[in-house]
Amino acid sequence: MASKKPKFKNDRALRFYNEVLGLDRLHYGLWEDSDERTLEGVKIAQKRYEDFLLSEITTLSGQPDTTRILDVGCGTGVMSESLYKNSFLVEGLSPDLYQKEIFNQRIPVPFHLARYQYFETNNRYDIILMSESAQYIPLNKLFAKTDELINDKGHLVVCDYFTYDDASGPMAKSGHKLNEFLIAAGLNGYRMIKQKDITLQTIPTLETAKIFTEKYILPTLAIFGDKFREKKPFLFKTLKWFLRKRIAKIQKELVLIDAEEFAKNKAYMFFIFEKI
Ligand SMILES: C[S@@+](CC[C@H](N)C(=O)[O-])C[C@H]1O[C@@H](n2cnc3c(N)ncnc32)[C@H](O)[C@@H]1O
Incomplete structure (x- = not known):
């Protein structure tokens, strides 16, 4: 029997943000008190978030031109573009057809149309980046798949929101449980070398x-x-x-x-x- 092909969607919400509101980024912003609480302010804060990730990744890697990065759940490729322009060997991955189209128009680097947990490749990466995408990947598959894809002494960089153990209501439904995530990381041999709580800077979004x-x-x-x-x-x-x-x-x-x-x-x- 022929195997069932995975179905990939077109992100309609993104199309709305992109074509109606003029926003092509899919993540929260990193705000400063002086930023205006307007659409323009959102764009400035979102750019600051990307600059923050870029600066952390640059410090971590030291040598961009030999660092292979997989941008997991790369959205429209804004972060990948920033890494590419800073000489990193970046590749994007997302299960979304609309994002694939925009990503390919943006930069000439590989894009993998796939869900991370089912992604198959012989490539290995020095940094696996999950910017607001870890929450979509089942925890029991996230570290196992990362094991397959990461180089020895490679790094997993995660920037995302997590829920507290006692979270309730609709807010409890999205995001991994913080404690469960950290326990799973430890059990799978991932040692945390840096953490920063950026809740207060992100909630103005x-x-x-x-x-x-x-x-x-x-x-x-x-x-x-x-x-x-x-x-x-x-x-x-x-x-x-x-x-x-x-x-x-x-x-x-x-x-x-x-x-x-x-x-x-x-x-x-x-x-x-x-x-x-
Ligand atoms: C909130 S957006 C973040 C996009 C981008 N990383 C950013 O920071 O703007 C979540 C991204 O994860 C992708 N995604 C959803 N499920 C996924 C999965 N199972 N594997 C990989 N990416 C996934 C979405 O298509 C989207 O690109």
């Missing part, structure tokens, strides 16, 4: 998303909703009934952009692990 949602998105939806109800009251009621579960889910999930809830339930961490 959520504050800004909330301001934006309350100021623009919700009022726009309300105006369209009112117009629609006036013109097609029956259709409006019917649709509202059919979509009631989805609407309730969206209302519940608005908590996902609540900065206080985030800080109560999650930590945004930067880690460097060395394979021993």
Whole structure:
């Protein structure tokens, strides 16, 4: 029997950020107090996050032109581009077709269309970078796959949010549990050589998303909703009934952009692990 081909998707949310909001980065920003809580501020803070990663990786590697890096869950390739421009031998990986298209337009380096846990190659890497992508890879596969791909004495660099053991509600649903992640790293022979808690510098991303949602998105939806109800009251009621579960889910999930809830339930961490 022929083996089933994996299905890859087109990231519609990214298309929206990219084509409507003009944002082509998919990660939180690293904020300073003076940054304005606007879309422009988001872009500046996101760039600062990438510069932070670049500076850490440069210090770690010492010799960019002989350092092979796999940018796991590379998004649109902004971080890969920065590494490429700084002479690193970088390759991108993501299971998304839209990201593949944008990545290939951005830089002439290999892109692997794959889920990390199923990625097969003979290549070996000195640094495996997971910038806000570790959370998508099942923990029992993350370290096993990294073992296959990493060079002796290579490094795993992870920048992502994690949940506390007592996290609850929608916030508890995304991100690995911090303690479980650290235990799994240790059990798999990954020694942590650096860690930084950047929660406070990253949460203004959520504050800004909330301001934006309350100021623009919700009022726009309300105006369209009112117009629609006036013109097609029956259709409006019917649709509202059919979509009631989805609407309730969206209302519940608005908590996902609540900065206080985030800080109560999650930590945004930067880690460097060395394979021993
Ligand atoms: C939040 S985005 C981060 C993108 C980019 N690293 C950045 O910092 O902007 C998460 C990325 O992980 C990718 N991803 C999701 N599941 C994955 C998997 N199983 N293996 C590898 N990448 C995955 C997504 O397609 C996306 O590129």
